[in-house]
Amino acid sequence: xxxxxxxxxxxxxxxxxxxxxxxxxxxxxxxxxxxxxxxxxxxxxxxxxxxxxxxxxxxxxxxxxxxxxxxxxxxxxxxxxxxxxxxxxxxxxxxxxxxxxxxxxxxxxxxxxxxxxxxxxxxxxxxxxxxxxxxxxxxxxxxxxxxxxxxxxxxxxxxxxxxxxxxxxxxxxxxxxxxxxxxxxxxxxxxxxxxxxxxxxxxxxxxxxxxxxxxxxxxxxxxxxxxxxxxxxxxxxxxxxxxxxxxxxxxxxxxxxxxxxxxxxxxxxxxxxxxxxxxxxxxxxxxxxxxxxxxxxxxxxxxxxxxxxxxxxxxxxxxxxxxxxxx
Numbered sequence: 001x002x003x004x005x006x007x008x009x010x011x012x013x014x015x016x017x018x019x020x021x022x023x024x025x026x027x028x029x030x031x032x033x034x035x036x037x038x039x040x041x042x043x044x045x046x047x048x049x050x051x052x053x054x055x056x057x058x059x060x061x062x063x064x065x066x067x068x069x070x071x072x073x074x075x076x077x078x079x080x081x082x083x084x085x086x087x088x089x090x091x092x093x094x095x096x097x098x099x100x101x102x103x104x105x106x107x108x109x110x111x112x113x114x115x116x117x118x119x120x121x122x123x124x125x126x127x128x129x130x131x132x133x134x135x136x137x138x139x140x141x142x143x144x145x146x147x148x149x150x151x152x153x154x155x156x157x158x159x160x161x162x163x164x165x166x167x168x169x170x171x172x173x174x175x176x177x178x179x180x181x182x183x184x185x186x187x188x189x190x191x192x193x194x195x196x197x198x199x200x201x202x203x204x205x206x207x208x209x210x211x212x213x214x215x216x217x218x219x220x221x222x223x224x225x226x227x228x229x230x231x232x233x234x235x236x237x238x239x240x241x242x243x244x245x246x247x248x249x250x251x252x253x254x255x256x257x258x259x260x261x262x263x264x265x266x267x268x269x270x271x272x273x274x275x276x277x278x279x280x281x282x283x284x285x286x287x288x289x290x291x292x293x294x295x296x297x298x299x300x301x302x303x304x305x306x307x308x309x310x311x312x313x314x315x316x317x318x319x320x321x322x323x324x325x326x327x
Contacts, residue, residue, distance in 0.1 A: 004059065004060055005059045005062060005066075005067045005069065005071055006070070006071065007029070007056075007059065007071045007072075007073050008070065008071065008072050008073065009073055010028075010072055010073060010074045010075070011074075011075055021070060021072070022070065023111060023112035023113050023114075024112060024113075024114050025069055025070060026069065026070045026071070026072050026113055026114075026115070027069050027070070027071050027072070027115045027116075027117060027287070028072050028073075028074065028108055028113050028115065028116045028117070029055050029071055029072065029073040029074065029116075029117050029119065030073070030074040030075075030076075030077060030104065030116070030117075030118055030119070031048055031051035031052045031055065031076050031077070031118075031119045031120065032051070032076075032077040032078075032079065032080065032097065032100075032101060032118055032119070032120055032131055033047035033048045033050070033051045033076070033078065033080060033119075033120050033121055033122045033127075034047055034048075034078055034080030034083045034089065034090065034091075034122050034124075034127070035048070035078045035080075035088075035089065035090045036080070036083040036084055036088075036089040036090070036122070037083075037084045037086040037087075037088045037089050037255050038084075038186065038187035038191060038255070038256060039186075039187035039192075039207075039210065039255045039256030039260060040204065040206060040210070040255060040256075041187070041192065041203060041204040041206050041207040041210060041256075041260060042187050042191065042192060042195055042202075042203060042204075042207075042256075043195070043199065043202040043203070044088055044089075045076075045202075046121075046187070046191060046195055047080075047120070047121045047122040048076045048078060048121075049195065049198050049199055049202075050121035050191065050194055050195070050198065051119040051120050051121040051122075051150070052073075052076070052119065053121075053194065053197075053198045053272055054119050054121060054149065054150075054153075054272070054275060054276060054279060055073075055117065055119045055149070056276075057272045057273060057275065057276020057277075057279070057280075058117075058149070058276050058279040058280045058283055059071060059280075060276055060280075061273075061276050061277045061279075061280035061281075062280045062283065062284060063280070063284050065284075066283075066284060066287050069287075074104075077100060077101070077104075078090065079092040079096050079097050079100050080092055080097060080122055080124065080127045081093060081094045081096075081097060081124060081126045081127045081130065082122075082124025082125065082126045082127050083122075083124065084186070084251045084255065085248065085251060085252055085322075086251070086252075086255055091324065091325060091326055092326070093310070093313065093324075093326060094126040094127065094129070094130040094307060094308040094313055095130070095308060095310050095313070097127060097130040097131065097134070098130045098133050098134045098137075098308055099134075100134075101118065101130075101131060101134035101135070101138075102134045102137055102138055105134065105135070105137075105138030105139075105142065105144070105146045106138060106141070106142060108144070109138065109142035109143075109144045110142075113144065114144050114145065115144065115145050115146075115286075115287060116135075116138075116144065116145070116146040116147070117147055117149050117283065118131055118134075118135060118146065118147065118148050118149060119149045119150060120148070120149070120150040121150065122150075123185065123186075125244075125300050125303075125307060126307045126308065126313065128148065128150050128151050128154070128298060128300075129151075129298065129300055129301065129303070129304050129307040129308060130307070130308050131148040131150070131151065132148045132151050132296075132297055132298060132301055132304070133304055133308050134146075135147055135148045135293060135296075136293065136294070136297075139293040139294075145286060145287075145293050146293065147283075147286055147293050147296045148296060148297075148298075149279060149283070150298075151296060151297055151298035151301070152279075152282050152283075152286075152296040153275065153278070153279055153282070154298040154299060154300075155295075155296065155297060155298055155299065156278060156282055157169060157278070158299055164278075167181055169274050169275070169278065170190065170271060170274065173267065173270045173271065173274060174270065175264070175266070175267050175270075176189075176267065180259060180262065182214065182216065183214025183215060183216045183217065183257055183258060184214075184257070184258035184259065185214075185215065185257045185258060186251075186256055186257045186258065187255065187256030187257070187258065187260060188256060188257055188258010188259055188260050189258050189259050189260060189262050189263050189267075190258070190263075190267075190268075190271055191258075191260075192207050192258075192260040192263035192268075193263040193264055193265065193266075193267040193268035193271060194268040194271055194272060195268070196263055196264060196265040196268050197265045197266075197268030197269045197271075197272060198268065198272075200265055207260045207261060207263060208261055209261065210256070210259075210260050210261050211259075211261075212258070212259035212261075213254055213256060213257060213258070214257050214258065215246070215247060215250045215254075215257045218246075218250050218254075219246050219250075244316075244320055245319075245320045245321065248320055248321075248322055282296075
């Protein structure tokens with residue numbers, strides 16, 4: 001494999017070094033994820049480390065034609081919503097995320113930067129849709145390409161674009177059974193494995209003795225084992241709210257969902273490589289100009305007005321029975 005692209009840290013540059021950059025050829029990288037509880041065993045920066053790790057693996061698999069670009073990494077941004085409601089998690093309104101990233105994108109565009117990749121590894125819908133919202137506005141207003149990488153991956157790994165699903169990709173890795181992935185959504189097998197690969201010294205060895213805990217098993221008990229059929233339109237949105245309400249109740253008492261005890265650094269490396277390889281294909285299309293920023297949205301983009309509009313956020317919190325600590 002060719003040499004890895006060189007990544008410069010924004011905060012490490014002098015003014016002299018910064019002025020030498022060909023900003024039109026730079027790709028600015030930034031990770032926007034929360035500081036959030038991930039079980040008793042993972043660091044609060046888990047999603048930030050994974051978001052930055054996804055960017056690093058993406059660059060590793062970029063095709064040769066883009067490797068000569070300058071990649072400029074900004075410090076973490078940890079303004080995020082829909083965090084696990086436990087002490088240690090820091091919550092922001094979706095609108096705050098939108099405004100922070102809008103200001104960032106506009107500032108970069110004013111300085112002559114043309115390409116911005118915003119990474120994330122937090123599955124809170126109001127967070128990643130807020131990132132999409134900011135990227136869309138800046139891209140349209142300033143004529144640059146500002147793309148939400150996590151949402152782009154969601155669009156590719158839901159069986160709609162490439163035909164692959166995340167379960168297909170991860171379930172095919174050596175050492176993984178598809179049954180292992182059921183309910184593995186937060187601080188479980190995959191996230192623990194990725195953190196062992198990315199920052200193993202930050203992982204508490206207690207993970208090896210943690211039992212399997214899932215939202216789905218909790219929900220099945222709450223509903224008497226019955227599954228509700230999937231619906232569309234307004235009913236589908238109400239079902240989604242019901243799912244959020246259930247997740248909220250679950251995470252008021254639990255701090256992870258999955259089976260972290262089976263995690264390993266080797267599995268984490270395989271997972272990061274699999275995701276990075278697919279992300280690199282998509283990013284190459286963006287940089288080639290064959291994939292417009294408007295085509296990089298997640299499946300939940302259709303609900304963006306419900307996700308980020310302040311009045312709708314307050315209404316959703318009311319319907320969820322959630323009292324925001326920052327309201």
